[in-house]
Amino acid sequence: MAMAGWTPRRWRRRRADNADRHGDRLSCGSAGAAAALPLRIFRRRAFAGQTAAANLADLAAVRLRQTVLRDVATVDTATRLFGTDLALPLILGPVGLAGMAARRGEVQAARAAAGAGIPFTLSATSICPLDEVGQAAPCWFQLYMVRDRDFAVEMLARAAAQGCGALVLTVDLPVTGIRWRDRRSGLADPGLAGRLRRLAQALGRPRWLADVGLAGRPHALGNIATMLGPAAGMAECIAWTAANMDAGITWRDVEWVRARWDGPLIVKGIMEAGDAQAARSAGADGIVVSNHGGRQLDGVGSTARALPRIADALGGGLPLFVDGGVRNGVDLFRMLALGADAVLVGRPWLYALAAAGEAGVARMIGMMAEELRVVMALGGVTGVGQIGRHLIDGWRHAPPG
Numbered sequence: 491m492a493m494a495g496w497t498p499r500r501w502r503r504r505r506a507d508n509a510d511r512h513g514d515r516l517s518c519g520s521a522g523a524a525a526a527l528p529l530r531i532f533r534r535r536a537f538a539g540q541t542a543a544a545n546l547a548d549l550a551a552v553r554l555r556q557t558v559l560r561d562v563a564t565v566d567t568a569t570r571l572f573g574t575d576l577a578l579p580l581i582l583g584p585v586g587l588a589g590m591a592a593r594r595g596e597v598q599a600a601r602a603a604a605g606a607g608i609p610f611t612l613s614a615t616s617i618c619p620l621d622e623v624g625q626a627a628p629c630w631f632q633l634y635m636v637r638d639r640d641f642a643v644e645m646l647a648r649a650a651a652q653g654c655g656a657l658v659l660t661v662d663l664p665v666t667g668i669r670w671r672d673r674r675s676g677l678a679d680p681g682l683a684g685r686l687r688r689l690a691q692a693l694g695r696p697r698w699l700a701d702v703g704l705a706g707r708p709h710a711l712g713n714i715a716t717m718l719g720p721a722a723g724m725a726e727c728i729a730w731t732a733a734n735m736d737a738g739i740t741w742r743d744v745e746w747v748r749a750r751w752d753g754p755l756i757v758k759g760i761m762e763a764g765d766a767q768a769a770r771s772a773g774a775d776g777i778v779v780s781n782h783g784g785r786q787l788d789g790v791g792s793t794a795r796a797l798p799r800i801a802d803a804l805g806g807g808l809p810l811f812v813d814g815g816v817r818n819g820v821d822l823f824r825m826l827a828l829g830a831d832a833v834l835v836g837r838p839w840l841y842a843l844a845a846a847g848e849a850g851v852a853r854m855i856g857m858m859a860e861e862l863r864v865v866m867a868l869g870g871v872t873g874v875g876q877i878g879r880h881l882i883d884g885w886r887h888a889p890p891g
């Protein structure tokens with residue numbers, strides 16, 4: 491379902507304009523998203539945005555090697571994770587409030603991912619509740635550790651009932667990062683001033699107002715609202731989440747979740763080799779090297795630099811995921827070459843969703859697949875398993891990081 495007025499063709503043209511102006515790295519419509527969205531969720535990053543910028547810059551600095559005459563007539567981007575086949579090693583990562591980017595946005599994105607043969611991860615702080623998304627398309631579920639353990643138990647039961655293929659436990663948010671921009675946008679302000687600011691932003695985007703603001707209701711954090719009751723609006727849900735985030739979380743809580751979740755457990759938000767090893771010891775089946783897209787600790791290093799260290803420390807044995815700054819199939823290839831088994835993206839699908847709904851997300855995934863296939867061919871490999879550090883220029887002499 492494309493957002494009113496945003497046909498895939500129009501979005502593609504937007505994307506092309508964006509490409510011309512910015513020397514394109516984006517396989518998605520950030521220009522379209524900027525035009526469509528009233529709330530500035532596409533700009534959200536912590537503090538000065540240094541880590542968000544480092545994710546992009548360090549990844550772009552990874553130079554690839556080109557090898558020729560290797561018979562790349564057939565290139566296969568497929569991979570297998572937790573016993574399931576994926577069309578490419580790409581996962582739509584958890585993005586809170588994505589349902590504000592398009593009408594019932596998480597449902598649209600989950601459908602696009604399913605159609606493309608890759609997993610979609612529903613954020614704990616989604617607009618659409620887990621049941622609504624799970625009934626529309628298969629999904630993974632992401633959980634934050636909240637003080638209210640009954641809530642966690644309830645969400646685990648729901649995720650199991652929906653047949654979620656994996657649980658992503660995000661551990662890099664014991665407290666929310668410094669995000670002054672969010673305060674200025676009025677998103678989390680339950681008072682009159684916040685309401686007026688949100689209204690003013692919405693009025694400036696009449697298409698969004700009709701398609702999402704009015705037709706896309708209810709606008710609460712679906713999973714939290716089920717706890718707080720039907721009267722709870724967005725601001726109340728955000729306030730509950732902030733008040734309930736468990737800053738006392740330790741590895742014992744990971745074990746606590748492990749004991750209550752039978753499926754694959756992926757710990758997200760690891761930036762240190764020692765933490766990766768601790769996650770494995772606590773029972774994780776996978777790890778996401780992530781700095782939350784630069785939205786938490788501003789100043790922490792990029793994921794492109796952390797990934798090889800962590801891959802070396804783990805030495806294989808459990809799936810290694812990464813996110814942060816991946817904007818196209820070249821970046822995806824770079825992360826695989828640095829040691830990832832699969833890659834998550836956040837902003838790319840959020841922007842594509844805002845620009846053109848389900849069709850936009852499907853198009854974004856299709857473009858990344860196409861780009862990955864070309865990069866693999868030009869790198870001289872025909873299968874994802876053949877991608878490694880030998881395809882990074884100068885690796886032996888000057889490893890990144």
Ligand SMILES: Cc1cc2nc3c(=O)[nH]c(=O)nc-3n(C[C@H](O)[C@H](O)[C@H](O)COP(=O)(O)O)c2cc1C
Pocket residue numbers: 531532534545583584585586587613614615632660758780781782783784785813814815816834835836837838840
């Ligand atoms: C607007 C926004 C909301 C996010 N919400 C969540 C969330 O609810 N849970 C979570 O684990 N990560 C969340 N993230 C982090 C992403 O899952 C991911 O780590 C990050 O976006 C990757 O970087 P990228 O945006 O450069 O791809 C969010 C990121 C953004 C940009």
